[in-house]
Structures are given as structure tokens and as C-alpha cells.
Amino acid sequence: MLLPATPDWRQQHQLAELPDPVVLDWLFNQDSLTRRLTRLSADGFSVTPLFEGWQALRADECLALDLAEHSLGWVREVYLRGNGEKWVFARSVAAQSALQEGGLNMDELGTRSLGELLFCDEAFERGALEVCHYPGAWLPSADTTEGLWGRRSCFSRGTLSLLVAEVFLPTMWHAVEIAGPAVMEHH
Template structure:
């Protein structure tokens, strides 16, 4: 099943100022660094967890399979701007995404976009609300947020290995001044 199966909200329905962020094909990390001062990555969790319901089909997992998971906040001056959630199968840690488990506080995007052999799928986006586990995790990590948050996701491929990256854009991203969008 393609990663867009549950992620098909029309981009036109997102806030105008957020559209360039949602549709950016390049590195979100590089864009944040270019637009916000004092960029930092705050690692929230890195380990094993169950995939969310809308992630299982993408990586062709059953509900009992634990996946390698990394959750971080991308911040400017300590203010969380993006909650990022990435998962991959255990076998991918021995293959194309062997650096995933050892990325520490380095931005994952820096690793992915530095390797010319890694391919990226199309982007898909969706508006999340309190019922979605990623909205819940974003609020738990970053504090109170809007009733709905926009997120985007894509799959990175290294050979036959897959890494699903989902980025939830927090309220502060649009309320914080930045140099350019």
C-alpha cells in the first residue's frame, strides 16, 4: 500500500504560509537552519516500538512487529518547531539505514540527504487532530498546540530498505519570525 493511503488532504486546504514547508522536497533540516537561528535537535526517544496503524501497511508490517523508532523535536532557540517521527524495520538497521540507530542528536535529514544513493518517495500530507497518535505525541513533547496540526511524510529507500519519516509542524513554526519562507 502506498504511503499516501491515509495522507491525502489537499495541500490547498493548509495554511498558505505552511504550504512551502509541507511541499519542500529538499532537506527540512537545511531549510530550518537557513530560516531559524540557534537550530537544535532534541532527541525524545530512540528504540523499539510498535508502528502506528497508518504506518504498518506502508512498511508491510504486522501489528506485532517492533520497529526501530526515533522521535525528535527540531527547535530554534529551544522552541519546538517540528516533531519528527521516523521508523524502519529491524532488517534495515543492518542494511541501508545502519546509521539510523547511531544518529544521536544529529539531524536525520543530514544523513539522508548526504547519501546520493538514497531515494525519496513523493510527499504526502495530512491534517492531524487529537485522535491521531502523532498529534498526541507532539503535544506531549512540545506542550499545548492548535486543535489541528499539519504533517507530511515520505519514505526513503536505500536499495530495498525503507525508512518512513513523518514531520508534524507545530504551532510555533508559523508564529515564530523567520528570515524567509
């Protein structure tokens, strides 16, 4: 299977064309996505782990984490769900060396939200949000849709850097549309 070209991750000021205001708000909102999805689902938020383990990180991930290409890292892929529906595909990665020194036990999260952990620990600093149209081939086979918006940012605490990517699935945009402006007023 051919690997897709590396996505063109860009910060908001680098985008040639901005998405509509609702999409833009979700892509570049600095608040906890877990908390926003919990509000949107009226507390029907859950996490379904898909994969957790050591693997060679992708080129764009190594670049973002300032690692040598093909570095080994911990990868966690999950669905963030609202009322049982898959709303967001999330992929979090960290270098093996950083995790061993950083004291974060990603392998013990299970169905807990990594985002909530990161936002509850004030020692973590969030880097700039970047967005792209996420390659469909990098999504779970049930959701291989081209052109979905994804975002990522790096969370750092001392020597530990964690790259968190979140891809918004069509079901989430449908839920946002149904909820209307009321959901947007809480930020």
C-alpha cells in the first residue's frame, strides 16, 4: 500500500482559504476538546481505544517532535464519541525516550481521555494549533474519507512532548449543526 503524501499542516494565519466560522472555531479553539464534546453530547462523551503500542512514528510526527525519522514512539489511537457515535478520531504520539523520562503512563489510560489529563496538569504547555485535510488512508478503515479537517498540537512538560492529532468526522459536524449556536456560547 502506498503511503499518502505528508499532509500540509498549517497554522491559521497560513491558510489560503478559511473554512466556515463554525468549523474554524472547532479547529482553532484552545479549550479542552473533551470538555467541548462533553457539552455537545450533554454528558454522553466516551472514549473507545483502537490501538495502543510502540511503533515507528510517521515522518510528519517525527518532524513535529524534533525526532530522527522512523523514531520509535508510543501511539494511542481512539475514537472520541458523543452519545455512542464516533465524532473524532484522535492519534496521540510521544517519543519513547521522552515517555520513559517524562513520567506519563499513556499505556494506563484505557477509556479515559488523554485531553482531560493534559488540561488538568498545569505543567503542560500547548504549542500552536495546526490544521490540514487529513489523509483518508491514515484513518481507521471504517472512516477512510478524504478531505476531513484534522488539527494537531504539541503538549510539552519538561523533556516530555506529546503530539495530539484530532480528526473531525462528519457525524460530529452533524451534531454541531443540530445543537446550533447554544453550544458555541460556552467559550
